[in-house]
Amino acid sequence: MLSIYKKEVRSFLGSLIAYIVMGVFLILTGLFLWFVDGNSIFDLGVASLQVMFDISPYILIFLVSAITMKSISDEKRLGTLEIITTKPITDLQIILEKYFAALTLVAFTLLLTSFYAYAVYNLALPVGNIDLGSMLGSYLGLFLLAACYASIGLFASSLTDNQIVALILSMLLSFFFFAVLGMLGDLEILDKIGRSLNWFSLEFHYNSMSRGVVDTRDLVFFLGFISVFLGGTKLVFESRKWS
């Protein structure tokens, strides 16, 4: 049980990727929060992590894709997929264990920013005077968003045996579903269709969650989104069985 999960987590920690992802995420969000002129907490004068939550979706497109890029593509390249798929374990279980391994790393990376949250909490006047509901909602939204990116990344990784192709494909798809779909939805000529397109963008539901209201419709959307891409991954996995 959980052999693949453990192996994946160990391989993240054994390779540089995990540390680079964590470091880059902390540094970039830290820069925007505290140092970048005009946007930093000191310039805005508001004790909130909003700047971080605004910028993180874009940073995570790259970082989550980097986490998942080799997950399946590397097994294809090495031929080890034939080893693990002929062990007494179902294809779905392989995919889920790989997915949750990636998710573990993502969750840990996000948790590291709790230092910033603690700092903001203490900077507020009086101490602790922050919109906690909004912050927790934003964190949950960010995690679910990253979980969607991870499902896209795993899907992209299953399509190719080349990590770089998987990385680029995953970034393109993630960017499309986060931002481009919403931009298309805002086009005036699309009118009503536009509004429904908007509803399918990840950004729409992410923003909705960051208001601090956890709406079951948003949760269902995120979970459905993840299921679709994991299901797609399973389909690609099984394509070897078609002839």
Add this chain to the structure above:
Amino acid sequence: MSIKVDQLTKIYGKQVAVDAISFDIPTGQIVGFLGPNGAGKSTTMKMITGYIPPSSGTGTVCGIDLVEDSIEVRKLVGYLPENNPLYLEMYVKEYLEFIAGLSGVSKIKPAVEKAIEMTKLTPERHKKVGQLSKGYRQRVGLAQALIHEPKVLILDEPTSGLDPIQVVEIRQVIKDLGKDKTVLLSTHIMQEVEAMCDRVIMISKGKLVADDLVTTLTKDGKSLEDTFRSLANSENHVEHI
């Protein structure tokens, strides 16, 4: 019967890779699976190990259906795929512990120790797989296949690319294993079959062309190589035991 296939067929698009092959292998036999490149040996092995399902036909391992109970079959089968794929960045012990867990072994540590001992990997156990010579990598592949003490071993070209000394060593390992397991191994090398196998199954262009004991095929002074050449060129000529 340890392995039994009946009219096993695999069709890729319009190409028939494996064409209605049937054979039974009783427990404890070491069987050489021969045939020219592209004859369908690997495809047949992939079907028995559950990597791909047959287009038609049926098969069982120890009486369990290949398609219906694929997961159960995999518990009974140890498989060394062609080209021996390995995670090069993992340590030998780490890799074997991973595979043992994946294969559902309950006591992982002793199983790994035993597999390392059987394949004589002891001096290299603390190295990374990527640091090993080809011969030792092949042993890691074998150890991986037999870690859960399977009843049946399917080995796809276990000695390809090894030097003559390594070949002899790996053959000895397989021969030892064959004492209490059923082994189906594919190869191009005739001497290998004579050195290791009890029986030969030969296929050509997806069809079964010979299925006989090694002693029968070589008894009238003909070498196995001559028999192979004549059978590989003829079609649909089946010799039964």
